[in-house]
Amino acid sequence: xxxxxxxxxxxxxxxxxxxxxxxxxxxxxxxxxxxxxxxxxxxxxxxxxxxxxxxxxxxxxxxxxxxxxxxxxxxxxxxxxxxxxxxxxxxxxxxxxxxxxxxxxxxxxxxxxxxxxxxxxxxxxxxxxxxxxxxxxxxxxxxxxxxxxxxxx
Numbered sequence: 001x002x003x004x005x006x007x008x009x010x011x012x013x014x015x016x017x018x019x020x021x022x023x024x025x026x027x028x029x030x031x032x033x034x035x036x037x038x039x040x041x042x043x044x045x046x047x048x049x050x051x052x053x054x055x056x057x058x059x060x061x062x063x064x065x066x067x068x069x070x071x072x073x074x075x076x077x078x079x080x081x082x083x084x085x086x087x088x089x090x091x092x093x094x095x096x097x098x099x100x101x102x103x104x105x106x107x108x109x110x111x112x113x114x115x116x117x118x119x120x121x122x123x124x125x126x127x128x129x130x131x132x133x134x135x136x137x138x139x140x141x142x143x144x145x146x147x148x149x150x151x152x153x
Contacts, residue, residue, distance in 0.1 A: 001034055005044050009070045017069040018045075027067040045070035046077065059083040065090065103132055109146040116141055 008022035008031070020029025020041040029041025043060045047053075049072035061083045064074040078086070104112075112130060115121050116137075121129075123137040130137075139145040 001044070002048050005031065005041060005048065005070070008041070009045070012071065015064060015066070016071060017064050017066045017074060018071040019066070020068040020070050024068065029068050029070065041068070042070050042075055045072055046075045048072075049075075050077075053077065061086060104130065104136075104140070104146070106146075109140055112137060112140060 008020060008029075010019045010021055012018050022041070023030050025038070025040075030038050031041055031044065033039035033044065040060070042062065043055065046060045047055055055077060058077050059080050059082065061076050061078050062069055062074055063076060064071070066074070069075075108130060112126055116123070116126060123134050123141065127134040127137045136145070
């Protein structure tokens with residue numbers, strides 16, 4: 001297994017990342033594990049470098065934030081909550097325009113708020129005008145989505 005993994009990992013780049021060159025799934029390297037199941041390449045790299053550690057139920061996280069990196073020195077084990085906290089602290093959440101499902105832009109969100117506050121146009125009318133649902137407009141106006149502190153201009 002070790003030979004199969006490392007034969008598809010490039011030498012360290014300028015950041016010290018050792019990038020997976022084989023198949024990927026959702027941006028992460030993937031390969032067939034010992035029992036024929038698909039395993040994330042970085043997870044396998046961590047397990048091979050730390051054979052004494054039980055990784056069952058744990059996330060293998062990237063300090064370098066490179067999904068294809070397999071450098072064991074860049075990997076750390078944590079809970080799912082640890083991984084999500086790391087993502088949020090590094091501002092890597094898929095919020096606003098970074099969310100692939102988003103139909104609005106930062107500027108459009110600001111325009112909608114401005115129109116609602118200055119013209120009194122209804123949420124339903126704004127939804128029709130901008131091609132989204134009324135619930136999307138409501139969430140934007142309540143600031144449960146498109147919260148200004150998450151925006152980077």
